[in-house]
Amino acid sequence: MLxxxxxxxxxxAPENTLTGFxxxxxQGVRHFELDLRLxxxxxxxxxxxxxxxxxxxxxxxxxxxTYDQLRMLDARHGLKGWPQSAQIPSLSSLVEAxxxxxxxxLELKADNRAExxxxxxxxxxxxxxxxxxxxxxxTSGVWHCxxxxxxxxxxxxxGAVIEHHPHPxxxxxxxxxxxxxxxxKRCNPTLVAEAKTNQLEVSTWTVNEAEDIQxxxxxxxxxxxxxxxxxxxxxxx
Numbered sequence: 419m420l421x422x423x424x425x426x427x428x429x430x431a432p433e434n435t436l437t438g439f440x441x442x443x444x445q446g447v448r449h450f451e452l453d454l455r456l457x458x459x460x461x462x463x464x465x466x467x468x469x470x471x472x473x474x475x476x477x478x479x480x481x482x483x484t485y486d487q488l489r490m491l492d493a494r495h496g497l498k499g500w501p502q503s504a505q506i507p508s509l510s511s512l513v514e515a516x517x518x519x520x521x522x523x524l525e526l527k528a529d530n531r532a533e534x535x536x537x538x539x540x541x542x543x544x545x546x547x548x549x550x551x552x553x554x555x556x557t558s559g560v561w562h563c564x565x566x567x568x569x570x571x572x573x574x575x576x577g578a579v580i581e582h583h584p585h586p587x588x589x590x591x592x593x594x595x596x597x598x599x600x601x602x603k604r605c606n607p608t609l610v611a612e613a614k615t616n617q618l619e620v621s622t623w624t625v626n627e628a629e630d631i632q633x634x635x636x637x638x639x640x641x642x643x644x645x646x647x648x649x650x651x652x653x654x655x
Contacts, residue, residue: 419640419655420521422449423647424624425466430648432494433473434464435504439516445648449521449641451557451623454509455528456537461485462509462544465493468529472496474506481533513550520552523599523621523643525579526563534562542570557599564593577621580604587613597621599643602634610637 426438427447434452442450453466458481470476470483473496480488485508494504513519526541528534541556557577558564568576577597578590586609590598598613602622610620622634623643631650634642644650 419635419642419653420449421447421647421650421654422451422521422523422621422641422643423447424451424643424645425453426450427645427647428624429497429626429645432497432500432504434466434506435493436507436512436515437494437500437502437504439512439519442647443516443518446651447647448518448552449647450519451523451525451643452509452512453525453527454537454541455480456533456540457485457488458482459484460536460540462537462540463488464507464509464512466527468527470506509544510548513548517551519550521555522550522552523555523557523577523597526556526558526560526567528558528560528563531562534558534560535566538563538567538570542567545574555597557597561589561593564595568594579623587616587618590618591616599623602630605634605637605639607637610639614638 423442425433427442431438431441452464454462457463474491474493476491488506492503493506494500526537555575555577559579576595577599578595579599580586581601598618599621602625605622613620619640621641622639625642625644
């Protein structure tokens with residue numbers, strides 16, 4: 419069972435920044451989830467929101483900024499009180515700076531079909547030219563992303579990020595996923611067991627409270643995505 423740092427270590431250091439990933443790595447975390455969007459110049463950048471407003475000192479849509487413009491922003495604003503500036507990395511710069519990473523869930527983000535196809539194509543091209551160390555799973559809650567990328571290469575490990583859909587297993591299987599990335603309140607022993615019977619691994623998000631951690635452990639999930647990865651790292655098996 420893996421402990422996976424959500425957006426690096428979202429409650430411990432600025433989310434989706436090199437600073438945040440290095441913080442967690444230095445404490446022994448080796449498994450991470452991160453979000454990918456496209457910059458104006460079609461670079462895969464590590465950021466969750468469609469705008470830079472919440473997490474940086476800038477304003478506007480991510481897609482309206484070049485990567486050089488994005489990396490000049492101070493991205494510590496998603497975590498109050500962090501004393502030092504932090505930078506939005508590209509996927510390439512993050513992987514290069516963090517060779518210790520052993521598992522990555524790359525969540526593709528998009529706000530419409532055109533963006534979904536574009537970010538999926540960019541991820542496909544990136545993976546064709548890079549060999550990141552360890553296990554890489556491409557995940558998304560945007561079904562156009564999963565549909566597009568599974569049509570490009572059936573060898574990719576894919577994961578469906580599911581919160582409200584009434585038939586999570588059926589949906590994940592429809593995109594040839596190997597991973598069910600399930601909102602933690604949806605987790606129950608029956609659903610997890612059924613997923614495993616159907617050769618699906620189960621990862622659950624975002625689990626921060628001790629009682630919820632124990633509940634999903636009792637469900638026998640394969641991995642737990644948390645904003646406090648160093649706090650729960652001792653639970654890895």
